[in-house]
Amino acid sequence: MKQLWRFIVKEAMHILRDRRTLSVLLLMPLAQILIFGYVISTEIKDARIGVLDKAGDYASEGLRNRLAASGYFKVERIFVNEEEVAAALRSGAVQMAVVIGPGFGSASSDPDGSRVQLLADASEANTAQMLVNYAEGIVRDYEQELVGVQAKQAALVEVRMAYNPSLKGVFMSVPGIMAMILMLVSAMMTSISITREKEYGSMEILLVSPLKPWQIILGKVSPYVFLSFLNAASILAVGVGVFKVPMMGSWLLLALVNFLYILLALSLGIFISTVAPNQMVAMFISLFALMLPTILLSGFIYPIENMPVALQWFSKLMPPRYYIEAVKVLMFKGAGLGVVWKELLLMLAFLGAFLSLSVYNFKVRLE
Amino acid sequence: MMISVHELSKGYGDIQALEGLSFEVQGGELFGVLGPDGAGKSTLFRILLSLLLPGSGTVRVGGLDPVRDLHALRKKVGYMPGKFALYEDLSVEENLQFFASVFGTTPAANYELIKEVYQQIEPFKKRPAGKLSGGMKQKLALSCALIHRPELLVLDEPTTGVDAVSRSEFWALLKKLKAHGITILVATPYMDEAALCDRVALMQKGRLLTVASPGEVVRDFEGLFYGVSGGHPYGLIQACRAFEPVVSVFPFGEELHVRFNRDDEAAEHLVDHLKSSGFSGAVVRPIAPNIEDCFMALMATENDLKG
Missing domain, CATH: 3.40.1710.10 (abc type-2 transporter like domain)
Known part of the structure; x- marks a missing residue:
């Protein structure tokens, strides 16, 4: 247990000493939410x-x-x-x-x-x-x-936009940006930090030590769980505080959904690190296999209903889709566990699958 | 017996990295593995350390099988890879602290063992490891490899890329560690370091050419050596090579070392040959070969046999 704790402390020191990366990681979510909130607006004004x-x-x-x-x-x-x-x-x-x-x-x-x-x-x-x-x-x-009322029209359509009456784009952006940022921080950063050990050769020493694979992995990802949570909180704070995004549901449940999603993203990052030989490859896999689908196929920017049928099926395999779905109903409609349990279960299933794949793939030797 | 290897082979695809290696290392021995780049030294070490699987043959380290008992084995060995693999953004002290905790110990617990090594870098303990000189990095890596008091210390080319002073300091440290009863296995491409080991194994292209003490290597070597000087080195080499009975010529410091087959009487005529080739000031003296001469000759012979 003490070994693991020292490992986590060491990992945290790596993160804290790399000031540039750290500030990018902490400020990027804020920049993103502000950009999506103010600039990329789909509303008509003047x-x-x-x-x-x-x-x-x-x-x-x-x-x-x-x-x-x-x-x-x-x-x-x-x-x-x-x-x-x-x-x-x-x-x-x-x-x-x-x-x-x-x-x-x-x-x-x-x-x-x-x-x-x-x-x-x-x-x-x-x-x-x-x-x-x-x-x-x-x-x-x-x-x-x-x-006037006297000349009745044949059929009168009355439209009411429920839960987002003014059709504000920023409402949609908050869950989407959280999905994207958490995926980026959790999956990309962990996969890079694990492959860095491989690239620098320190993994060789760690492997020759009595450390168990699960200790190495847990030690590497723990600080990122904390960092990701911080990011989720900052995006939510700006969304709710500045853009008045409604928060109808329970904060506790929202935290649970976020926690599960962060673990899911971390397990993806671990899986990538077991496949990628170096940091470069890890980054490219994270970007193209995780980020782009998260942005394009999860319903964040393009409605899933408008996609070709094949892509709609494909989007069912995108874990962020369920996260966005759950966060949306939770925040905008105030849905409880009774509504989001399906999404939670699906994320749990993804988490289990990626973790088992990673453990199966983790090499206790160099070959 | 600390290490026992029998008929060990290992291939990567079409490339045969190790071919039928057999040797033993006694407990407490300072055992050197010599060979040029690509000889298979790192592959051999990684198999001994359980980082790679042997292709065929049997391997025992400290009585354990690196394939089956890898977790037990990994507690007994200290490993210093060829590439500096500590954390450059952590300080000297923090690196040591971390590796101690990984092995479930503290720097204080085994301080007496690493004292000799660590004292030399202790003044810089707050400095990030990445900002140390090459020699100091090696000493830090050695301290980290020793921190859990391993029975077997495996050093993969610890002195490659390190200046001459640091190299000799490093070897002096190894001698002192040996006194603590630690078995040391060290790979090096520098032949002059072979003389500092208890026994050496010479490797080339995945094969073991010889395993013996440095004294035995020199004593058992079949050949006649002459030191040649007096004249422009390049011209002198050409002139020596032109002399039919000469087997090989290597420059060595100020002199050329010229080898003949044992009992070759023609050797006496080398000086005449040189004088008639225009090197009137040529001096030829019989010398005892050093270990480098022997290894160069052994490797050249091996190449001839294979070629």
Whole structure:
């Protein structure tokens, strides 16, 4: 037991003395969450639009005000004819043009004349789609108000975005970034630190010592469990404190999910270190076999439902997927153990599999 | 008997690293394994240390089988790999502390054993191991290998890349350790170090050429040696090689060492040959071969047989 403790102390000294790596490890999660929170925003804010108002009456002016007051749009131009509309879209001066038909607001006139046309610059397809959706919503709401209750429409769709009513991207980012950072710190750093011993030759001395393989492994990974937990806590603190990400569930359960995921990532790191001959290979395996799938296939950035069927199946093999799933329902919906037990069990199964593989693969000799 | 090896062979794929090695090392002996790079010294040591599996043959270290009893064996041996393999970011003191704890002991418990070695680096105990000179690194590595009082100390080329003064200091330390009753197995590519061992094994291309004490190697060697000087070395070597009965010529310090087959009477005419080749000042004197001469000759003969 004392041997193991000394080993952990030694490992902690390696980490603490490498100031540069340590500061990267501690600051990176904060930088990531701030970047995802502020910069990579998928929300619409102050999009440049122009309006061609052919009706020019009280009702159409009301619509213009509605659009401007929504906060999503900023009316940059008032057009007088269609040519101006086309030119402004082409030059990129506006991202969307709203053309209000001459008969807008007067329910009795012919349907064509009362239409509102939305012209979006679809060279940025995603943005265009979102602009149109937002504008459509505003127009529909306004029309309904104008027409009043008496003119009932055939089917009225009422949309409510539950658990994330304003569709904030940062909500999604927090579990995703935690999945990514914890995978990076736990798996990559442990695999590198174990292979470093192989590369420098100190593993040879450790092997010739009475230390058991499990002591070597446990000694190497323990400090990283602590470091990973610190990272998870700092991401959560910024997410909840700065970006007001809701935390509906139990903190204890959240800690448990994180702990399990960290162990899982560590076991992956150990497994990689038993396969990789040196630090370089360990880093590449960690990056390409762990990081990219974590980012791309876990549902963090791209919705799993939109993937080809084959990749959807493949994503079932990605442990981070279950972690993100569990953290999401826990934080946003306040789900308890009764809901996340399936994810926890799956992570436990992955953990068991990787640990047995590592123990099986760990060499007590050099060959 | 500390080490007993019988008909040991080991191959990596097509390459035969060790071929039919048999030898024994007595307890308390300072046993040297000599050979050029690639002779198979490290492979042999790693098999003895249970780090590699033998291909065929039997190996016993301290009465234990490195294949089956590896955990028992690993408590008895101290190992210093050829490459400096301590933690460069930890201080001298911390490295020693760590390796002591790995073996379940403390630096204080066996201080008397490592004192001779450790005293020389103790003034720098707060310094990171990576910032030590080559000689000091070797002494630290030796202290760490000794910290658990092993029965067998295995040193893989401990003096390679170390300056001449540090080398002789290091060998003086080994002599003192021997007095503590520790069996020492040491590999080296430097032939002059062979004379400092109790017994030496000469290895080449995975085979054992000879196992004997340095005195026996010299005594049993079949050959006649002359020291040649007086003239530009390069020209002199050419002139000696041109003389038919000469078997080999090697420069050695100020002199050339020229070998003839034993009982070759032509040797007496070497000086005449040199004088007629334009080396009027050539001096030829009979010499007793040193261990290097013998090993160079043995390795050359082995090459001829194989070639």
